[in-house]
Amino acid sequence: MSRLSQLAESMTGSEIVRLGNEISDRIRKGETIFNYTIGDFDPKVFPIPAELEELIIDAYKNHYTNYPPGDGLLELRQSVSRFLKNFQGIEYNTDEIQIASGGRPLIYTIFQTLVDKDDKVIYAVPSWNNNHYVNLNLGKHCMIEATVENNFMPTAKDIEQNIKDTRLICLCTPQNPTGTTLNKKELADICDIILDENKKRGPGEKKLYLLFDQMYWTLTYGNTVHADPVSLRPAMKEFTIYVDGISKAFASTGVRVGWSLGPKPVIAKMKALLSHIGAWAPMAEQKAVAVYLTKEEAIKSYLSKFKTELEERLHAISNGILDLKNKGYKVDSVQPQAAIYLTIKLDLTGLKNKEGVVLQSQSDVTQYILDKAKLAVVPFYAFGADKSSFWYRLSVGTCKMEDIKEMLEKLEGALSELN
Numbered sequence: 001m002s003r004l005s006q007l008a009e010s011m012t013g014s015e016i017v018r019l020g021n022e023i024s025d026r027i028r029k030g031e032t033i034f035n036y037t038i039g040d041f042d043p044k045v046f047p048i049p050a051e052l053e054e055l056i057i058d059a060y061k062n063h064y065t066n067y068p069p070g071d072g073l074l075e076l077r078q079s080v081s082r083f084l085k086n087f088q089g090i091e092y093n094t095d096e097i098q099i100a101s102g103g104r105p106l107i108y109t110i111f112q113t114l115v116d117k118d119d120k121v122i123y124a125v126p127s128w129n130n131n132h133y134v135n136l137n138l139g140k141h142c143m144i145e146a147t148v149e150n151n152f153m154p155t156a157k158d159i160e161q162n163i164k165d166t167r168l169i170c171l172c173t174p175q176n177p178t179g180t181t182l183n184k185k186e187l188a189d190i191c192d193i194i195l196d197e198n199k200k201r202g203p204g205e206k207k208l209y210l211l212f213d214q215m216y217w218t219l220t221y222g223n224t225v226h227a228d229p230v231s232l233r234p235a236m237k238e239f240t241i242y243v244d245g246i247s248k249a250f251a252s253t254g255v256r257v258g259w260s261l262g263p264k265p266v267i268a269k270m271k272a273l274l275s276h277i278g279a280w281a282p283m284a285e286q287k288a289v290a291v292y293l294t295k296e297e298a299i300k301s302y303l304s305k306f307k308t309e310l311e312e313r314l315h316a317i318s319n320g321i322l323d324l325k326n327k328g329y330k331v332d333s334v335q336p337q338a339a340i341y342l343t344i345k346l347d348l349t350g351l352k353n354k355e356g357v358v359l360q361s362q363s364d365v366t367q368y369i370l371d372k373a374k375l376a377v378v379p380f381y382a383f384g385a386d387k388s389s390f391w392y393r394l395s396v397g398t399c400k401m402e403d404i405k406e407m408l409e410k411l412e413g414a415l416s417e418l419n
Contacts, residue, residue, distance in 0.1 A: 034399075043251070071097070081093065095264050098274070107133055109277070111211075142162050145385070163197050169209070188233065
């Protein structure tokens, strides 16, 4: 094959997709696997809200199947504006809101709008797809290795040390893949750094922006409280572009309705770019979501039940992992905070299986746990972390409560064979 574009030649495959394909093949062949790899929901376990489903069906029956406006239906942008004001306390006008088919095209469009070739982008690892988006836009990577001590979040100090000549900072809280959150004080300090840096930049210099992915903000547990930049520092409204939508809040990943909030000039350019890409949310779904977001009591009822069921699973698995730790196995779990993810540790490299084969790498550990415990989880190195990282993402979006006991028993059985 002749040489392709520089971009195509530099792209790397997704470890998550590779692992997912292997698991799918094994399941098709009849193997039972606890597949906790995907950041998605089993609709049989977590269906979308019944009211939303009915509204989508009605919209199709009423033949809303034509192109939507480039920035999204006005009534949907109005509903998003009211929803965010009532539930989160932030205020955005309709011309500061862009609708698209979920978060991915919005993130890509934000990068395309702001990042030129060799522009520096700061992001922490592990994090979902930031490394790929920087690569897709030929930007300059500035990776911060986040640690468990800081909830796998970048600190203000980390960012301040790298702030020079930076064009974009990417934050996701609650975080995919860790299920952890950025606390209020740390986020406020990061905002102050961004505001101070922009004051230093002259009229002809590029400003520094924050891409703030809050796709999981409704899914917090216990005493965890979601913090966002504009609520903490209103002046950040000029430099913040939010990514949000219904995908995770309402178990609606396949419905494909997302939105960005941001400065009017940035949103206008995003609209222009999306008009060429065509990554709009379908007309019928936009009509349905516009109505559903006005149903505050239905939303509160759905979220209450949904969050309770997610939290039950996260705590049941976390407690089970901690029980195994207390028995002396080299595993651990971070206390559940938010989202649909649990961070677990499988520190098993250097151990031998019962055949005497040494697990020499985290890739070996991942495969061993899949083969012996039938447990499929995603290593943090698939999210840009170091290859030697022994931390993993476990997603409960497809998890049934009745499966957890058996899964933990199989995991203990696999661990007991190592020495």
